[in-house]
Amino acid sequence: MTNKMIFVNLPVKDLPRSMAFFKQLGYTFNPQFCDETAACLVISDTIFAMLLTHDKFQGFMPKGKSLVDASQATEVLIALSCESREEVDSLIASAVAAGGSTYNEPQDHGFMYAHGYQDLDGHIWEVMWMDPAALQG
Incomplete structure (x- = not known):
């Protein structure tokens, strides 16, 4: 099947504040x-x-399941690819400037460069770049 789409559902404490955070990172909705209970963050076409x-x-x-506070427990790590190392660094800088935080140092493996941030609700977003030449094998 082609043209699959993914929708990641994330609970947020303050929807307008979360929307403002992601807008500062350059995303749209x-x-x-x-509406007042949900916002569709566009990460890419799919x-x-x-x-x-x-x-x-x-x-x-x-029924019977309870909501986990992402600042206290981690249920999922969201990983996104970037076009370059510079895009990774830029996205992390934007996230921190918008009120997010980093939780580790950048990881440089030569063929792959990664870093991550936590959004306002503590959800972890890993962003990484992989050298296209390393993917050809």
């Missing part, structure tokens, strides 16, 4: 899927993150 208020997120969860 699809207004067709935004990748989206649905930022959901805690109540909205809870409505999608199986």
